[in-house]
Amino acid sequence: MTHHRSTRVLERSRLLVALGLGLGAVTGGCLESTAPGDAVSSIAAEQGEAASPITGAHEERCAQPGSGQERSAKLEALAEDGPYGFATRDFVFVDDTRPTPPNDTFPGAPSRTLPARVWYPARRLMAASPPPGERAPVACGGPFPLLAYAHGLTSLGDNARFFAEHLATHGYITVEPLLPLTNGNAPGGPTIGDVPNQPADLAFVMRQVAALGGDDADLGEAVDPERRGVMGLSAGGLTALLAAYHPVLKIEGIQAVVAMAPLSCFLGAAIYTRPLPALILSGTSDELVPIAGPRRVFENAPAPVTLVELTGGTHSGFMDRETPFVANTDTLECARLLSAGPGRGGAALAAGIINGVGPGAFDPTGCTPLCSQRYTQTMGATRQLKLARAATLAHLEASLKGREAVNRRLIRELAEEAQDVHVQTKR
Numbered sequence: 001m002t003h004h005r006s007t008r009v010l011e012r013s014r015l016l017v018a019l020g021l022g023l024g025a026v027t028g029g030c031l032e033s034t035a036p037g038d039a040v041s042s043i044a045a046e047q048g049e050a051a052s053p054i055t056g057a058h059e060e061r062c063a064q065p066g067s068g069q070e071r072s073a074k075l076e077a078l079a080e081d082g083p084y085g086f087a088t089r090d091f092v093f094v095d096d097t098r099p100t101p102p103n104d105t106f107p108g109a110p111s112r113t114l115p116a117r118v119w120y121p122a123r124r125l126m127a128a129s130p131p132p133g134e135r136a137p138v139a140c141g142g143p144f145p146l147l148a149y150a151h152g153l154t155s156l157g158d159n160a161r162f163f164a165e166h167l168a169t170h171g172y173i174t175v176e177p178l179l180p181l182t183n184g185n186a187p188g189g190p191t192i193g194d195v196p197n198q199p200a201d202l203a204f205v206m207r208q209v210a211a212l213g214g215d216d217a218d219l220g221e222a223v224d225p226e227r228r229g230v231m232g233l234s235a236g237g238l239t240a241l242l243a244a245y246h247p248v249l250k251i252e253g254i255q256a257v258v259a260m261a262p263l264s265c266f267l268g269a270a271i272y273t274r275p276l277p278a279l280i281l282s283g284t285s286d287e288l289v290p291i292a293g294p295r296r297v298f299e300n301a302p303a304p305v306t307l308v309e310l311t312g313g314t315h316s317g318f319m320d321r322e323t324p325f326v327a328n329t330d331t332l333e334c335a336r337l338l339s340a341g342p343g344r345g346g347a348a349l350a351a352g353i354i355n356g357v358g359p360g361a362f363d364p365t366g367c368t369p370l371c372s373q374r375y376t377q378t379m380g381a382t383r384q385l386k387l388a389r390a391a392t393l394a395h396l397e398a399s400l401k402g403r404e405a406v407n408r409r410l411i412r413e414l415a416e417e418a419q420d421v422h423v424q425t426k427r
Helices: 013-016 041-047 074-078 161-169 191-209 214-221 233-247 291-301 329-339 346-354 381-401 405-415
Strands: 001-003 008-009 085-095 114-121 144-150 173-177 223-233 256-260 278-283 307-310 421-426
Touching: 001 144, 008 114, 013 381, 074 214, 074 381, 074 405, 085 161, 085 191, 085 214, 085 278, 114 161, 114 381, 144 161, 144 191, 144 381, 161 173, 173 191, 191 214, 191 223, 191 233, 191 346, 214 223, 223 381, 233 256, 278 291, 291 307, 307 381, 381 405, 405 421
Parallel strands: 144 173, 144 223, 223 256, 256 278, 278 307
Antiparallel strands: 001 008, 008 085, 085 114, 114 173, 307 421
């Protein structure tokens, strides 16, 4: 057991097995000897930019992957995997400085336990993350930007991979904690009331990953703590927005936010207190989080902010879910979510958002109730995921790597050529 001041990392396999998370075994760092080179990623090459210099203890033993072959930084290239492989490592982080509140039959706890999976660039190109028992070394070419991903209400944390794997191949490290009281196996049942506590969970796990030592020192050393962002889907999208903007709950020092189908209609204008590069993604046929909410975020958030509306896209599409022979896969998701009592904790949610800001932070006027309307799905999950991945990568390349031309080019392409996408920007 390793202690970090008022926090600790619990013995992994025992707790992860108990929580039903597979523990991927992991081993050493950049061990394969390769000649130094100046190959660059496809996006950097397309922009005529130099790749990040190779620094640190591995300088003479590593070379960045990639052949230097130029590929267009357009939709197709951005949606494809990048020059790195990807792999995962699992941890359990415990924050001893903050409690987990009582929840129905759950009496609460003096700390917050956060099982977490980390996706990272790996040396070898793979079609899937290495199986448990194999530990992939971190790719050379870092340090890499660090992202924290927040899952949605009732999730088991299995949907982040559709974005985290892709981002890892383009040189990003992503950590996703299983959030204590919004995950599907939460003690006392999932509750939306714990969302105001989740921005601090994201900040905590990012600090823990950046501080990794021992057998995982290679991963900790690969993190660039000066380039950080947050992401989330649904209630996780709400978490990301609070981490980005809320006067009290915001995470200091982050440079980017991506909110996919964020539960957000009730967020009042009073929470938007700082400019931060933001990407809002939403489907016009989303039955769980109607598009009025993301549109309100776009209206209230200070520039720079981009809203990408996927015509006929759904909530399920962001999770690569599509059911044949139904008008909208979200209808099935709604039935599952409603059975879990999604309104539980609503008062605590409102109180947490208002706290330190005032009543102007929470304004549900005109919001469409969850799953109260039916829409026809016209965009397939494959197309939706492709568009969302490309837009997310382009936004992060601009916000965290200074490659604004990548983002401008994709926005122009979507506006001019994609009939199923509508893009609005404020700059």
